[in-house]
Amino acid sequence: MIRIVDTTLRDGEQKAGIALCMQDKVEIAKLLSRAGIYQIEAGIPAMGGDEKNSIRKIASLGLKSKISTWNRMNIADITHSIECFPDIIHISVPASDIQIKSKLGKDRRWVVDNLKRCICFALESGCETIIGIEDASRADLGFILDIIFAACYEGVKRIRYADTVGICYREKVYKDIKALKSVFDIGIEFHAHNDLGMAVSNSIAAYRAGADYIDCTIGGIGERAGNCDYHEFVRSAKACLGELDYVTLTDVINIQNSIMSMIYTRAVS
Amino acid sequence: MALSLGNFRSLKIIDKTLVGIFLNKNNFSADDVLNYCYLLKSIGVDVFEIDSKVMKKIEKIPRGIDFLYQLNSQNDVEHCIKVGVKHCVIKWTKLINPFLYELILENNIDLTVEYEVENILDLYKLDKMLTIGKVKNTGKLRVKGLDKIISSSWIEIMEAIGTKYNLNIDVCPENSFSFATSLAVEAVMGGINTITASFMGYGTRKGYASIEEILMSIKLLMGIETDIKLETLPNIRRVFDQMTGMIAPGNKPVVGADIFKYESGIHVDAIEKEPMTYEPFKPNEVGQNRMIVIGKHSGRKSVKRKLKDFGKEVNDEILCSVLESIRNKSIEMKRGLNDREIIDILSLNKVM
Numbered sequence: 001m002i003r004i005v006d007t008t009l010r011d012g013e014q015k016a017g018i019a020l021c022m023q024d025k026v027e028i029a030k031l032l033s034r035a036g037i038y039q040i041e042a043g044i045p046a047m048g049g050d051e052k053n054s055i056r057k058i059a060s061l062g063l064k065s066k067i068s069t070w071n072r073m074n075i076a077d078i079t080h081s082i083e084c085f086p087d088i089i090h091i092s093v094p095a096s097d098i099q100i101k102s103k104l105g106k107d108r109r110w111v112v113d114n115l116k117r118c119i120c121f122a123l124e125s126g127c128e129t130i131i132g133i134e135d136a137s138r139a140d141l142g143f144i145l146d147i148i149f150a151a152c153y154e155g156v157k158r159i160r161y162a163d164t165v166g167i168c169y170r171e172k173v174y175k176d177i178k179a180l181k182s183v184f185d186i187g188i189e190f191h192a193h194n195d196l197g198m199a200v201s202n203s204i205a206a207y208r209a210g211a212d213y214i215d216c217t218i219g220g221i222g223e224r225a226g227n228c229d230y231h232e233f234v235r236s237a238k239a240c241l242g243e244l245d246y247v248t249l250t251d252v253i254n255i256q257n258s259i260m261s262m263i264y265t266r267a268v269s
Numbered sequence: 270m271a272l273s274l275g276n277f278r279s280l281k282i283i284d285k286t287l288v289g290i291f292l293n294k295n296n297f298s299a300d301d302v303l304n305y306c307y308l309l310k311s312i313g314v315d316v317f318e319i320d321s322k323v324m325k326k327i328e329k330i331p332r333g334i335d336f337l338y339q340l341n342s343q344n345d346v347e348h349c350i351k352v353g354v355k356h357c358v359i360k361w362t363k364l365i366n367p368f369l370y371e372l373i374l375e376n377n378i379d380l381t382v383e384y385e386v387e388n389i390l391d392l393y394k395l396d397k398m399l400t401i402g403k404v405k406n407t408g409k410l411r412v413k414g415l416d417k418i419i420s421s422s423w424i425e426i427m428e429a430i431g432t433k434y435n436l437n438i439d440v441c442p443e444n445s446f447s448f449a450t451s452l453a454v455e456a457v458m459g460g461i462n463t464i465t466a467s468f469m470g471y472g473t474r475k476g477y478a479s480i481e482e483i484l485m486s487i488k489l490l491m492g493i494e495t496d497i498k499l500e501t502l503p504n505i506r507r508v509f510d511q512m513t514g515m516i517a518p519g520n521k522p523v524v525g526a527d528i529f530k531y532e533s534g535i536h537v538d539a540i541e542k543e544p545m546t547y548e549p550f551k552p553n554e555v556g557q558n559r560m561i562v563i564g565k566h567s568g569r570k571s572v573k574r575k576l577k578d579f580g581k582e583v584n585d586e587i588l589c590s591v592l593e594s595i596r597n598k599s600i601e602m603k604r605g606l607n608d609r610e611i612i613d614i615l616s617l618n619k620v621m
Contacts, residue, residue, distance in 0.1 A: 013565075013566070014532070014533045014536070014566055015520070015527070015532075016527065016530035016531055016532040016533075016560075016562040016564070016605060017527075017530065017532065017562050017564060017604050017605040018564075018565075018603075018604070019564050019565035019566075019596075019599040019600045019602070019603050019604060019605070020565075020600070020603070021600045021601075021603075047566070049593060049596060049597075050565075050596065050597070050600055051565075072535070098543065098545055098546055099539075099546055102539070102542050102543035102545075102546050103538075103539045103542065103543070103546050164547070165547060165548065165549040166522075166549055167489055167490065167549050169451065169454055169455070169458075169486065169490055170421065170451050170455070171421050171455065171458075174420075174421075194520070194522055195522055195523075195528075195549045195550075196450065196454075196482050196485060196486045196489070196490075196522055196523070196549070197450040197470075197479055197482035197522040197523070198450055198451045198454070198482075198486075200446075200447035200448070201447060201448045201450070201451035202451070204419055204448075205419070205420075208419065208420070220520065221520065222520075223531075223533070223536060223547070224520070224528045224529070224547075224548075225520050225521070225522040225523075225525060225528050226520040229447075232446075232447045233447075235446060235447075236446040236447055236448070239417065239445075239446055240417050240419050240446055241419070263603075264603075265603070
């Protein structure tokens with residue numbers, strides 16, 4: 001069964017030029033929950049201010065969808081998240097050498113050691129904790145296995161495979177996810193970016209390989225060419241896999257239109 | 270001339286865009302059409318599928334461009350012969366007309382027969398159909414659709430069909446379920462040497478694989494030396510937008526106007542250290558430039574850099590105050606801020 005993780009309020013809102021107020025974020029979260037979305041990634045509490053207040057508000061609504069927060073791999077970010085009382089804390093782990101060296105100026109050993117500290121800290125709060133393998137598609141598969149092993153040892157039960165720069169193709173996705181599934185009995189989530197126009201196709205391949213959690217955004221909005229488009233994914237999953245029968249395409253289109261209208265209706269200036 | 274993929278392998282991409290455009294519009298000149306063709310040639314596409322409408326607009330075959338004439342009737346066959354287009358494509362159902370088939374054979378037209386499939390089962394039916402004879406005699410088969418194929422196992426079946434019947438295979442995926450580019454890339458990776466696609470996946474029914482997505486995928490994913498150059502994409506996009514009247518979404522892969530705009534502090538910071546951290550390809554590879562947007566998600570470093578552009582440097586306390594004002598204003602406006610608005614904020618914070 002496919003569980004959709006909606007990241008419109010996090011990766012979607014990161015699309016340059018999009019800025020949602022608390023009221024919009026709360027309304028969008030309610031719409032997504034009514035649509036049967038399994039999990040809503042509500043934002044980045046470490047940004048503070050209006051963003052953190054919005055996430056705290058969403059988490060307090062008692063929505064059917066689980067509410068998660070996105071964190072860099074540091075205690076300060078996770079502390080901000082804990083203060084919002086989410087259901088799930090997501091910790092993003094840079095996994096490719098280019099991310100580790102260029103972005104962080106660190107090495108693989110530091111990543112694993114720091115990861116363990118962050119997971120323990122997050123789990124102590126009582127929140128479910130999942131990790132995101134950032135730039136997994138360009139990371140060494142052996143190191144990804146090391147990261148997951150360390151995470152599972154500390155009690156993590158789900159990992160996200162993130163095709164951060166959108167360079168996956170479906171055969172690679174299928175093989176990589178199958179490889180992870182063959183080693184670990186954990187939940188796998190797939191996060192696609194659409195830089196080469198293959199986000200939906202890759203997400204279908206990920207599910208076929210055993211990733212039950214699929215990340216989508218409304219309108220496919222997100223960094224650069226965006227993420228896996230929710231409507232297109234639902235359409236494909238229904239027609240080609242016989243999945244997602246709890247929602248109709250008409251409902252999906254209506255939800256998409258309502259949310260896009262909220263995102264793009266601007267004040268006159 | 271086909272695209273070189275190294276190791277004595279070449280790829281032919283047939284562009285179906287014009288046939289789609291001419292279905293709905295005709296208010297442009299022959300020069301517009303030819304300009305489009307020559308621009309596509311600059312990125313390695315030099316075979317264009319046309320029909321009688323397109324041919325009537327341009328009147329004669331331009332130098333250095335190959336056409337593939339879409340035959341829908343006997344009139345089309347006669348017109349094709351008259352204008353001297355040597356290569357044609359026809360739906361296999363039309364070959365049931367014996368008169369049409371004989372007319373094509375008599376005039377030595379190089380023919381591709383098009384057969385539609387939706388799933389793997391249809392490919393097995395195709396194998397059976399090919400034993401009939403008319404199709405296999407032509408030597409060229411286009412497999413169109415493939416909409417519901419979700420795994421790469423179809424490639425082996427295609428290769429087997431090509432070998433068994435000695436056919437040159439052209440793959441034309443349709444985009445009913447957003448798989449078209451994936452299918453086209455899979456086909457190229459699997460050894461298929463002719464792909465039919467369109468610019469931005471344009472097509473009035475379900476759409477097709479996007480030429481620009483296929484070319485960039487080949488460049489990035491196949492680990493081979495190619496002669497693919499995509500710097501002219503913005504020019505192609507302008508001509509295409511003019512002819513179709515379309516405004517493509519800003520996040521359209523490879524050619525969208527927004528794909529190199531960044532605001533998130535984490536991304537801006539990382540890209541400035543090493544662009545490949547968050548970019549699969551550089552903006553200048555596709556004729557674009559990077560742009561930093563100042564707004565709700567901006568970090569301290571972006572704002573500091575923007576202040577420097579205005580010739581200002583501030584301490585951390587004022588920087589925090591400016592950043593908070595920027596975030597609040599961006600939320601109020603529901604967008605990124607322009608320079609005027611940023612200057613107003615700086616004035617309020619007594620920086621300017």
